[in-house]
Amino acid sequence: MARRRSTIEWMDADGKPGRVLQASLTAATAAPSVHNTQPWLFDLRHDSIDVSLDPDRQLTVIDLSGREQMISIGAAMFNLRVSVLAHGWLPVQSLWPAFGQYGPLGRIAPSRPVAVPRTARTLAWAIPRRHSNRGAFKDIDLPDDVLTDLVQAARAEGAVLRFAEPEARNGLFSLIHAAEQRWNDDPAYREELSRWTQPVPGRRDGIPPEALGVRSAGDAVPLRDLGLATPNRPRRVARFEPSPAVAVLYTGDTPRDWLRAGQALQRVLLTATVRGVAATLMTQPLEIPRLRELISDPRTGRAAQAIIRFGYPRLPGAPSPRRPWQEVLRVSTEHGGVPPADPATGAPSPLAQSPPAPLTPTPGA
Numbered sequence: 001m002a003r004r005r006s007t008i009e010w011m012d013a014d015g016k017p018g019r020v021l022q023a024s025l026t027a028a029t030a031a032p033s034v035h036n037t038q039p040w041l042f043d044l045r046h047d048s049i050d051v052s053l054d055p056d057r058q059l060t061v062i063d064l065s066g067r068e069q070m071i072s073i074g075a076a077m078f079n080l081r082v083s084v085l086a087h088g089w090l091p092v093q094s095l096w097p098a099f100g101q102y103g104p105l106g107r108i109a110p111s112r113p114v115a116v117p118r119t120a121r122t123l124a125w126a127i128p129r130r131h132s133n134r135g136a137f138k139d140i141d142l143p144d145d146v147l148t149d150l151v152q153a154a155r156a157e158g159a160v161l162r163f164a165e166p167e168a169r170n171g172l173f174s175l176i177h178a179a180e181q182r183w184n185d186d187p188a189y190r191e192e193l194s195r196w197t198q199p200v201p202g203r204r205d206g207i208p209p210e211a212l213g214v215r216s217a218g219d220a221v222p223l224r225d226l227g228l229a230t231p232n233r234p235r236r237v238a239r240f241e242p243s244p245a246v247a248v249l250y251t252g253d254t255p256r257d258w259l260r261a262g263q264a265l266q267r268v269l270l271t272a273t274v275r276g277v278a279a280t281l282m283t284q285p286l287e288i289p290r291l292r293e294l295i296s297d298p299r300t301g302r303a304a305q306a307i308i309r310f311g312y313p314r315l316p317g318a319p320s321p322r323r324p325w326q327e328v329l330r331v332s333t334e335h336g337g338v339p340p341a342d343p344a345t346g347a348p349s350p351l352a353q354s355p356p357a358p359l360t361p362t363p364g365a
């Protein structure tokens with residue numbers, strides 16, 4: 001009975017994605033990704049979904065190792081898990097990160113019906129409401145219970161989130177400034193950024209002009225200058241909060257850890273959204289190995305995966321566009337599915353014909 005309900009909600013009688021799967025794929029694609037590259041691909045199976053990275057969407061200047069791409073995929077997997085659970089199905093997750101670019105990174109399957117936990121419900125509520133916020137925040141400290149919630153959100157996904165004391169924060173900001181300078185001087189960086197920030201009508205990826213954020217009136221908060229490649233567009237200048245709350249997210253440093261870091265990052269960001277707290281990522285120094293080493297924690301051997309600024313927003317963050325799930329779902333008829341149609345034109349998805357890569361779990365993974 002449960003199996004039957006699962007099958008129908010996952011894939012309908014005609015072999016098309018069912019209600020739960022459609023909602024969960026929409027949730028997955030709402031995840032944050034570096035430069036909004038949305039580097040994910042999903043392969044529909046009869047009773048599960050495989051998640052792979054799209055090698056064409058890797059940022060080869062700032063992310064040659066693919067670490068930030070894997071973090072983005074991890075965030076999408078977290079949203080998938082939360083959405084499946086919020087629909088009353090226990091998600092079972094398997095990770096095969098050893099396949100890297102050559103096959104699926106993981107699989108999520110709805111295993112059996114469960115009562116929806118309150119946390120899953122609230123995190124699912126936050127998925128479409130979370131947006132990066134690159135504006136000024138209010139000059140109000142985050143209360144201890146909010147800080148605790150954020151730290152626990154990271155811990156629940158096997159990561160460590162550590163807030164920087166003022167002195168450490170100043171050191172961190174110097175490294176971010178140095179990285180920002182180094183990147184801004186690099187023509188290849190500017191070219192790559194330009195590709196993901198040029199406004200093109202109808203574009204459903206990249207960072208749109210309205211999400212580029214304001215310019216800081218001083219040097220107080222070294223956000224990434226996403227307007228670098230579009231200097232002729234006027235941007236508002238604002239005074240940023242004098243004492244920003246900044247934290248570093250740490251995990252181990254294997255590809256599997258990067259996926260876990262993405263899951264932890266997304267749990268932290270959604271928890272912040274639930275608490276009315278906005279966030280901005282500032283990852284420039286983590287894209288330069290020498291600087292990343294300085295931010296990583298030699299005592300525990302943990303590697304820095306993300307730097308996040310938190311605060312109460314003065315204005316809401318602007319949403320960035322997403323490609324619809326029909327565009328990132330590959331359906332193999334081998335698993336009983338039929339290709340989804342493009343929502344706008346009704347034409348079959350261009351990805352529909354590609355069969356999923358073979359899946360053999362790595363021994364011990």
Ligand SMILES: Cc1cc2nc3c(=O)[nH]c(=O)nc-3n(C[C@H](O)[C@H](O)[C@H](O)COP(=O)(O)O)c2cc1C
Nearest residue numbers: 032033034035036068071131132224281282283320
């Ligand atoms: C690994 C990673 C690194 C990121 N680094 C930065 C950054 O340095 N600066 C920034 O403003 N946003 C950064 N972002 C946020 C993305 O630009 C953002 O998620 C994307 O544009 C989609 O917008 P949204 O978060 O509002 O949905 C990063 C996101 C990820 C996943």
